[in-house]
Amino acid sequence: MYNSYLKDIKTYEAGKPIELVVREFGIESQDVVKLASNENPLGCSEKVAQAIASSAQKASLYPDDSMYELKEALSLRFGVTAKEIIIGAGSDQVLEFISHVVLNSASKILRSAVTFAMYDIYAKQFGAQILTTPSYQHIADEFIEKIESANPDIIYICTPNNPTGDATTREEVFKIINAASKDSLVVVDCAYMEYVEEEEYKLVPKDFINCDNVIYLGTFSKAFGLGGMRVGYGIANENIINMLYKVRPPFNISSLSLLAAIEASHDIDFVTKSVALNREEMKRYIDFAKKYEIEYIPSKTNFITLLFDEKHNSSEIATNLMKKGVIIRDLASYGLNAIRITIGTKSQNSKLFEVLSQELQYRESIESKTV
Ligand SMILES: *Cc1c(COP(=O)(O)O)cnc(C)c1O
Numbered sequence: 001m002y003n004s005y006l007k008d009i010k011t012y013e014a015g016k017p018i019e020l021v022v023r024e025f026g027i028e029s030q031d032v033v034k035l036a037s038n039e040n041p042l043g044c045s046e047k048v049a050q051a052i053a054s055s056a057q058k059a060s061l062y063p064d065d066s067m068y069e070l071k072e073a074l075s076l077r078f079g080v081t082a083k084e085i086i087i088g089a090g091s092d093q094v095l096e097f098i099s100h101v102v103l104n105s106a107s108k109i110l111r112s113a114v115t116f117a118m119y120d121i122y123a124k125q126f127g128a129q130i131l132t133t134p135s136y137q138h139i140a141d142e143f144i145e146k147i148e149s150a151n152p153d154i155i156y157i158c159t160p161n162n163p164t165g166d167a168t169t170r171e172e173v174f175k176i177i178n179a180a181s182k183d184s185l186v187v188v189d190c191a192y193m194e195y196v197e198e199e200e201y202k203l204v205p206k207d208f209i210n211c212d213n214v215i216y217l218g219t220f221s222k223a224f225g226l227g228g229m230r231v232g233y234g235i236a237n238e239n240i241i242n243m244l245y246k247v248r249p250p251f252n253i254s255s256l257s258l259l260a261a262i263e264a265s266h267d268i269d270f271v272t273k274s275v276a277l278n279r280e281e282m283k284r285y286i287d288f289a290k291k292y293e294i295e296y297i298p299s300k301t302n303f304i305t306l307l308f309d310e311k312h313n314s315s316e317i318a319t320n321l322m323k324k325g326v327i328i329r330d331l332a333s334y335g336l337n338a339i340r341i342t343i344g345t346k347s348q349n350s351k352l353f354e355v356l357s358q359e360l361q362y363r364e365s366i367e368s369k370t371v
Contacts, residue, residue: 005105005127012121016327027325033351035342036327038162038192038303040225042277042345044260045270048226051263052256063255070258073265074233078205083238086245087261089253091191091219091232095122098215098234100247102153102185103128110152112138114164114334116189119156128153136161138168140175147179155180158189159203160196163331163340165299167201177214185240186214191232192301194223195275201300205235215240222302223271224264229257278302281343288353292360305331307338314339317359324355 015036022029035041043049071082088094095118103109105127111119114136123130131150133142138157146152157176160167173188180186188203196202208214215236220226231253234244253261264270285304289296295307308314314337318330329340341352 003125005124009121009124010333012117013333015329016322018327021322021325021327025323025325032325032327033344033348034327035303035344035348035352036329036340037227038222038301038342039227040223040274040302041343041348042225042270042274044225045264045267047267047270048260048263051259055256055259058255058259061255062251063253063258065250067253067258069262070231070265073262074235077265078235080205080209080235081238084205084209084235084241086234086241086248087253088232088234088248089230089257090221091189091217091234092118093230093252094215094217094232094234094244095119095187095189097244097247098154098185098187099123099126099128101243107153108150109154109156110143110146110150111156112136112158112161114161114336115156115158116162116191117334119154119158123154136164137166138172138176140172140179143176144179147176147181147184151181151184153184155184155186156189157186158191159201160192160300162191162301163303163305163329163334164297165301165303165305165340166297167196167300169200170203170207171200173203177208177211180213182213184213186211187217188214189217191217191219191222193218194271195278195302196300197279198300209235209237212237212239220261220264223274224261225270225274226257226260226264229254229260231257231261274302277345278343281346281349284349284353285341285343288356292357294360303340303342305336305338305340307336310337312360313337317356320359321352321355324358326352326355328352 018032018034021032067087071085099122103126107128109123110131113132177186205216208216215234217234219232297305315330315332331338
């Protein structure tokens with residue numbers, strides 16, 4: 001009865017919700033610290049919260065399906081036209097549209113060794129083959145070798161990359177794009193671009209708008225603080241956007257989501273404040289990692305990935321932290337003995353440092369007793 005392509009798909013494992021920790025460990029929800037899904041620890045803009053509260057009656061109306069105002073806001077922000085934009089229920093939905101219009105069972109996708117899990121899940125739904133480069137970093141020469149030998153249909157560049165936090169320079173990104181064949185689509189997933197400070201790593205949609213085969217993806221879920229509203233976007237030349245529109249269901253984001261994203265676009269100060277907090281708190285994580293001699297990947301995002309040696313097991317650490325009310329992301333399913341921690345508020349981070357240092361010291365003490 002079922003589509004045989006689905007056999008091989010492992011269901012996407014989302015960050016554990018606060019409700020689960022409340023239920024299973026009896027911890028009060030206000031005492032649970034969730035640093036697992038790269039959400040904005042400041043919540044969302046106060047203007048957004050007020051707009052949602054005062055527009056509750058919009059729940060009965062379908063949203064403006066042209067999404068005129070939101071596209072207008074994005075046009076202004078990025079210097080592109082409304083026809084070059086498609087809105088999705090999260091950029092995840094734009095990834096789904098892309099997979100629909102490009103992939104079939106003879107297709108191939110190319111990605112780095114460790115990157116966003118949804119690329120594979122969508123590829124597998126269409127029976128497409130998944131090719132990976134050897135490194136988790138996006139190394140142009142590694143991509144070019146695969147492009148030349150296998151001519152993939154979709155090439156994913158996730159910069160900054162999730163779940164590793166590193167970014168790819170503009171120069172390397174363009175090397176990959178220039179090597180891609182004209183009949184493959186290059187997807188540049190920039191979910192964390194708002195956090196990037198150095199010019200050499202910054203990308204904007206306009207960089208690619210004159211390319212026939214590149215699409216830029218962005219989202220309101222991270223720096224804009226709207227993960228729960230599910231709004232993302234793809235920006236590319238009109239031909240690509242027109243193709244994606246063929247598979248878009250009508251009213252694909254809710255009225256309140258649309259309103260929230262429009263309001264959020266008008267409060268860039270909130271994003272600036274969020275990015276500044278992130279920068280300050282990231283320094284404390286680096287100090288922590290150095291103090292406990294934990295290897296980490298320097299991050300250009302709102303999360304940091306800690307890599308453990310054989311003395312520690314990332315899954316055990318994640319479980320034990322959860323029992324103490326701190327949710328982080330175990331990266332064992334990515335083949336790494338590592339955890340990914342979203343940078344929280346000052347007090348959330350202090351709590352994480354407290355429980356993680358206890359956990360690490362506890363392990364050390366067991367270790368020394370058994371020796
Ligand atoms: C969070 C994330 C997305 C999409 O998030 P949405 O909430 O669906 O917009 C896309 N790509 C990467 C790499 C992400 O980390």
